[in-house]
Amino acid sequence: DTAVSQTPKYLVTQMGNDKSIKCEQNLGHDTMYWYKQDSKKFLKIMFSYNNKELIINETVPNRFSPKSPDKAHLNLHINSLELGDSAVYFCASSQGRPGSYNEQFFGPGTRLTVL
Amino acid sequence: AQSVTQPDIHITVSEGASLELRCNYSYGATPYLFWYVQSPGQGLQLLLKYFSGDTLVQGIKGFEAEFKRSQSSFNLRKPSVHWSDAAEYFCAVGSSGYSTLTFGKGTMLLVSP
Numbered sequence: 001d002t003a004v005s006q007t008p009k010y011l012v013t014q015m016g017n018d019k020s021i022k023c024e025q026n027l028g029h030d031t032m033y034w035y036k037q038d039s040k041k042f043l044k045i046m047f048s049y050n051n052k053e054l055i056i057n058e059t060v061p062n063r064f065s066p067k068s069p070d071k072a073h074l075n076l077h078i079n080s081l082e083l084g085d086s087a088v089y090f091c092a093s094s095q096g097r098p099g100s101y102n103e104q105f106f107g108p109g110t111r112l113t114v115l
Numbered sequence: 116a117q118s119v120t121q122p123d124i125h126i127t128v129s130e131g132a133s134l135e136l137r138c139n140y141s142y143g144a145t146p147y148l149f150w151y152v153q154s155p156g157q158g159l160q161l162l163l164k165y166f167s168g169d170t171l172v173q174g175i176k177g178f179e180a181e182f183k184r185s186q187s188s189f190n191l192r193k194p195s196v197h198w199s200d201a202a203e204y205f206c207a208v209g210s211s212g213y214s215t216l217t218f219g220k221g222t223m224l225l226v227s228p
Contacts (some may be wrong), residue, residue, distance in 0.1 A: 003160070035216075041160075041203055043218040056215055092156060103149075106158035110204065 003027050004107035006091050012113045015026055021110045022078045023091030032074035033054070033092040033104065034066060043090070049074050050097050078112075086114045117142040121219035128196050129227050133198050136191040136222050138206030148189040149207040149216065150180055159205065165189065176200070201226045 004025045013019055025032060033056075034046040048056035049068045063079045078085060091107040118141040128134050140146055147166050151159040163174025171180040180191045183215060206219040 041153075041221045041223075043205065044222075045215045048215060058215075091160075103161045103164065104159075106151075106160070108158045115205075 003088065004091055004093055004105050006040075006089075006107040008110060009108065010111050010113075012115065014115055015037055015081055017081050017082060018077070018079045019081060019112070020075055021089055021091075021105050021112070022073070022075045023107060025091075025093040025105070026071050026072065026103075027095075027105060028072075029093040029095050029105070030071060031097060033070070033094075034074065034076050035090040035106075037088040037090060037109070039087070039104050047076075055097070081112075081114045083114050084115065086112055088112070116210050117143050117146065117217050118197050119217055119219035121204075121206055121222050123222045123224040124220070125224040125225060127227055130198050132195045133137045134193045134200070134224070136204050136206075136224070138189045138219060139185065139187050139192065140189065140206070140208045142208055147209040148180075148182060150174065150178070150189075150191050150220075151207060152176075152226070153195075153203040153205065153221075155202070162191070162204075196224075196226055198226045198228075200224060 007022045031050045033048045037043045046060050047066045052068045068074045077108040088109045088110045088111050090109045094102045094104045096102050118140045149164045150162040153159045162178045163172050165172050165182045172177050203221045205221045207216045209216040
């Protein structure tokens with residue numbers, strides 16, 4: 001059984017479009033995250049939710065809007081896509097609040113390519 | 116602010132040889148330290164973690180890491196590398212005072228026959 005799943009795995013779209021990436025975890029964790037991994041493999045936190053509450057919102061353009069309908073899901077919606085948004089986006093989850101020492105479990109990633 | 120430095124962008128090791136990947140962190144208090152591995156096209160998988168206690172920690176797949184406070188280091192080691200170990204390795208630091216993990220830029224491990 002997949003612990004953290006993301007859809008789609010690949011996403012190719014034109015500049016200016018709006019797209020969403022979905023994430024689901026079946027681990028019963030309280031906290032979920034979105035990370036962006038750029039072309040140089042640098043991994044940077046974007047958002048974190050704990051029990052559907054936004055905890056971390058790093059310096060991310062407001063074109064990016066996370067939504068957590070319940071604690072098992074954290075979706076990422078991106079408006080007006082730009083070339084610089086091309087990256088691999090990883091969802092992760094962990095038990096407890098952010099800042100605890102609990103392991104984060106990562107999804108397989110969504111490779112977004114903006115043309 | 117906490118930070119992580121992985122000084123080696125890539126390392127090539129012969130199969131069967133020993134491996135050490137370097138990680139240095141910057142944080143004032145006792146950090147939580149992690150090593151993750153990312154195989155091509157995959158998500159990150161936790162290899163091992165350190166919070167407190169014994170400074171030598173054992174992980175999965177035969178990996179170990181040693182926390183050295185005096186050197187602000189948490190280097191990853193494996194006595195004998197297998198071809199399947201070829202991947203990207205990330206060191207990360209967290210703490211109760213911060214809400215997130217900070218990752219290093221990764222070290223790509225290449226294994227030669």
